[in-house]
Amino acid sequence: MDTETPTHCPYCALQCGMTLRPVAGAPVAEVVERTGFPVNRGALCGKGRTAPAVLSSAVRLTGPLVRNAVSGVLEPAGWDEALGRIADALRATRAAHGADAVGVFGGGSLTNEKAYLLGKFARVALGTSQIDYNGRFCMSSAAAAHQRAFGLDRGLPFPLEDIPRTGCVILVGSNPAETMPPALRYFTELRANGGKLIVIDPRRTRTAEQADLHLAPRPGTDLALALGMLHLVVAQGRLDEEFVAARTSGWEDARAGVMAHWPEQVERITGVSVPQLREAVAMFCDADSGMVLTARGPEQQAKGTDTVGAWINFCLATGRAGRPLSGYGCLTGQGNGQGGREHGQKADQLPGYRKLTDPAARQHVAGVWGVDPDALPGPGRSAYELLDALGGDVRALLVMGSNPVVSAPRAGHVEERLKSLDFLAVADVVLSETAALADVVLPVTQWAEETGTMTNLEGRVLLRRKAVTAPEGVRSDLEVMHGLAALLGHGKGFPTDPEEVFEELRRASAGGAADYSGITYARIAAEDGVFWPCPGEVPGSVGPDPEKAGPEPEKTGPGPERCGPDTAEAGQVPAGAVHPGTPRLFLDRFATEDGRARFVAVTHRPPAEETDEVYPVVLTTGRVVAHYQSGAQTRRVAELNAAAPGSFVELHPRLAERIGVAEGEPVAVTSRRGRAVAPARITASIRQDTVFMPFHWAGEGRANSLTNPALDPVSRMPEFKVCAVRVEAGDGRSAGAGD
Known part of the structure; x- marks a missing residue:
C-alpha cells in the first residue's frame, strides 16, 4: 500500500468510515479520520482507532495449523494438507452419516460476499441443511417482529x-x-x-x-x-x-x-x-x-x-x-448483522432475504446456481440448536468468523459439544478459544486485507477496500471455500474474486425483499453507499455453468414500490432509470400484501427462569466500550486491554454490603448452568436486585457460562439478558436480593 485508502471500521454495524495511511517502516497502517463519510463524520471510538493493531503478524494467525494425532497439539502445516484434511473429513462424515451430519456456523462479521458464498457452499457443495450463524444471537427477534408487522426487515x-x-x-x-x-x-x-x-x-x-x-x-x-x-x-x-x-x-x-x-x-x-x-x-x-x-x-x-x-x-x-x-x-450490533442475514447463511433463508420454503424462491436461486431446485436442502436448525446437536446428529463442523466458546449461551455446555465432534475446522483471523479446539485451523484475511461489501444498520451497502497485503501464509475465506469446493467435486461456482461473487449475489437477490440488483461496486464508491432495496437491470448469469442462464427473477419479496420509497428524494423511478436506492421505507405503504402495517396481539409473560430462594438475583449481560463481541480481536490490542483488562461483576452497594464484598474483591456468580468469578464493581447505577457482567472474556470470568439458552419460539433467540443467579463473596458467603 503506497497511497491512502478509504475504507470502513471492522467492528460494529455503524461501519464508520476511515482512511488507512501507510507508515514507513511500520508493520501496520495508521487510521486517519474520514470526515466526509456521513455516518460517523470522522468520529471513531477506541476500537476503530486501534483496529490496525490486529493486522500485525505478532497477534494473528499466519499459517494453517493441524492437530497432531499422537500428541494432540496443533502444529504448522501447508495449505494443501490443511484443506485436504478438511475435505477428507467432511466427505467421510457425509458418507457415514449423511449430508446433515456436517454443519456450518457462520458469522455476522463476514462480508456480504462471504455470507452469500458460505450459504451456497453449505447447500451445494455439502448438501447440508445444517447452517446458521452467530447473528441469530444479535437481532433475530427484531427481524422476526419486523417481518410480522411491516412485511420487511431492515434494522x-x-x-x-x-x-x-x-x-x-x-x-x-x-x-x-x-x-x-x-x-x-x-x-x-x-x-x-x-x-x-x-x-x-x-x-x-x-x-x-x-x-x-x-x-x-x-x-x-x-x-x-x-x-x-x-x-x-x-x-x-x-x-x-x-x-x-x-x-x-x-x-x-x-x-x-x-x-x-x-x-x-x-x-x-x-x-x-x-x-x-x-x-x-x-x-x-x-x-x-x-x-x-x-x-x-x-x-x-x-x-x-x-x-x-x-x-x-x-x-x-x-x-x-x-x-x-x-x-x-x-440498532443492529454486528458489523454485517444486517447483510449477513439477508443472503443465505441463516438456517431458513436464501439470498435476497427469500424464504427457503418458498418454491418460487428456490427455483430462482437454483437457476442462478445452476442446480436442481429439488436438490436444495430445506431449513436447518437455528444457531443454539445446531450447537446443542454437535456430537450427536451433527458430527463435523466448519466455523467461519465466530467464537461460540465465548459468545454462545450456556457456554460450558457448548464447549463440551464442540469437543465431542468427530471433526472441527475453524477459519479465523486469530487463534480464538473456539479455534484452539479445532482439528484444523485456517488463517484468513482481515478487513484491510480484502475487498468486500458490508450492509450497515441503516441498510446502506458499503464497500470495504483492500488497503494492505496479507502475510504470505494467509488466504481469504473466498479462497478457502473455492479450494474446499474443488476438493469436494465442485470446481465451478465458487469464485475467489469478491466483485465476481457480488455480481452473482446481485442476480440471486433480484426480485427478493433485500434486492441488491441495482447496486454495483462503482455505485457504492461514488455514492458513499447505496440503500437497499435497490432493484436494477438483472446482471447476466454468473452461476456455475456460464452457458446455463437461470430463469428471470420472480418477485418473491417486497420491492421498493411496495415499501414506499422516499418520494421526496427518489420519486417514482421512470422505466429504464437507475434506481436511487431507498433510504426511507414505508412512507407510502408498508411491505405487506395490502400495504398496511399489522398490529400483533401480545401479552406479558415472565422470563423463562425466575428468581427463587436459591437463585434470588437477576443477571443481565452486555458490552463495554473497549471490547467487541467475544473479544477475540480486541483482547489482542494492548491499548484496549489496558482500558478494560478483564471481566467484572457490577452490583449495587446494598447487595455488596449484604454479601460482604468490597470494590475489586472477587465475586462468584452461580446459575443453574455454571459459575463465573470476577472482581466486584460497586455502583448505585444498577438496580439492587440485578447484577451485570460483560461477555467479552473466556475463563473463569465468562459471563455466558451462566446465561440461559431458553429460546424465543419465533426467532429462536436465546435469553441472554435475564437469568436467575446466586451471588457470593470470594469466601463463598451468599445473599439474596432483599431491599
Whole structure:
C-alpha cells in the first residue's frame, strides 16, 4: 500500500468510515479520520482507532495449523494438507452419516460476499441443511417482529441523520455510548435541537445519563412496560385513530391485550412507577414526531419477538411509523448483522432475504446456481440448536468468523459439544478459544486485507477496500471455500474474486425483499453507499455453468414500490432509470400484501427462569466500550486491554454490603448452568436486585457460562439478558436480593 485508502471500521454495524495511511517502516497502517463519510463524520471510538493493531503478524494467525494425532497439539502445516484434511473429513462424515451430519456456523462479521458464498457452499457443495450463524444471537427477534408487522426487515427504516430531527426518541435496552460511541452524537444533537430522549435500561449507563428521562425496569419486563405505556395512550385518548384506520390492521385484537395491562399492575411487574410511565407517554406523544429504537436488551429474551412487537404496536398506535422523522428501528450490533442475514447463511433463508420454503424462491436461486431446485436442502436448525446437536446428529463442523466458546449461551455446555465432534475446522483471523479446539485451523484475511461489501444498520451497502497485503501464509475465506469446493467435486461456482461473487449475489437477490440488483461496486464508491432495496437491470448469469442462464427473477419479496420509497428524494423511478436506492421505507405503504402495517396481539409473560430462594438475583449481560463481541480481536490490542483488562461483576452497594464484598474483591456468580468469578464493581447505577457482567472474556470470568439458552419460539433467540443467579463473596458467603 503506497497511497491512502478509504475504507470502513471492522467492528460494529455503524461501519464508520476511515482512511488507512501507510507508515514507513511500520508493520501496520495508521487510521486517519474520514470526515466526509456521513455516518460517523470522522468520529471513531477506541476500537476503530486501534483496529490496525490486529493486522500485525505478532497477534494473528499466519499459517494453517493441524492437530497432531499422537500428541494432540496443533502444529504448522501447508495449505494443501490443511484443506485436504478438511475435505477428507467432511466427505467421510457425509458418507457415514449423511449430508446433515456436517454443519456450518457462520458469522455476522463476514462480508456480504462471504455470507452469500458460505450459504451456497453449505447447500451445494455439502448438501447440508445444517447452517446458521452467530447473528441469530444479535437481532433475530427484531427481524422476526419486523417481518410480522411491516412485511420487511431492515434494522433502521430511515438513515441515522433523521434521528436529531425527530421530536422524541425512546431508546430501549441500548447503550450506544459504549457499544457504538460515534452514534451518540445523533442523540446529543437531538437534545440540542429541542428533542427529548427517553432511555429504558435496568442500569444507569453512560447513555442513560444523557437522557431527559431514565426508566429502570427489572430485566425481562420490557414487554409489560411497553403494554403499560400503550394502555395509557388509549386511556388518555392519545390513539391516532386516523392513522390506525388508514394504514394498519389488527388493532382491535391487539387492543384487548393492551387494556389488560393497567399501569398499577405494570408498576408491580417492572418496578417503574406509574408517574414515570405517565411522564414517558406524555413526553413521547406531545412531540410532533417520534421514534422507538430497540437493541439487545428487549430482544435477547425468550419473548423478544413479542417484546419488540409491543414497541412496534406502540409506534403504530401513536402514528409514529410510516411518516417522516418517525418510526420503529433496531440498532443492529454486528458489523454485517444486517447483510449477513439477508443472503443465505441463516438456517431458513436464501439470498435476497427469500424464504427457503418458498418454491418460487428456490427455483430462482437454483437457476442462478445452476442446480436442481429439488436438490436444495430445506431449513436447518437455528444457531443454539445446531450447537446443542454437535456430537450427536451433527458430527463435523466448519466455523467461519465466530467464537461460540465465548459468545454462545450456556457456554460450558457448548464447549463440551464442540469437543465431542468427530471433526472441527475453524477459519479465523486469530487463534480464538473456539479455534484452539479445532482439528484444523485456517488463517484468513482481515478487513484491510480484502475487498468486500458490508450492509450497515441503516441498510446502506458499503464497500470495504483492500488497503494492505496479507502475510504470505494467509488466504481469504473466498479462497478457502473455492479450494474446499474443488476438493469436494465442485470446481465451478465458487469464485475467489469478491466483485465476481457480488455480481452473482446481485442476480440471486433480484426480485427478493433485500434486492441488491441495482447496486454495483462503482455505485457504492461514488455514492458513499447505496440503500437497499435497490432493484436494477438483472446482471447476466454468473452461476456455475456460464452457458446455463437461470430463469428471470420472480418477485418473491417486497420491492421498493411496495415499501414506499422516499418520494421526496427518489420519486417514482421512470422505466429504464437507475434506481436511487431507498433510504426511507414505508412512507407510502408498508411491505405487506395490502400495504398496511399489522398490529400483533401480545401479552406479558415472565422470563423463562425466575428468581427463587436459591437463585434470588437477576443477571443481565452486555458490552463495554473497549471490547467487541467475544473479544477475540480486541483482547489482542494492548491499548484496549489496558482500558478494560478483564471481566467484572457490577452490583449495587446494598447487595455488596449484604454479601460482604468490597470494590475489586472477587465475586462468584452461580446459575443453574455454571459459575463465573470476577472482581466486584460497586455502583448505585444498577438496580439492587440485578447484577451485570460483560461477555467479552473466556475463563473463569465468562459471563455466558451462566446465561440461559431458553429460546424465543419465533426467532429462536436465546435469553441472554435475564437469568436467575446466586451471588457470593470470594469466601463463598451468599445473599439474596432483599431491599
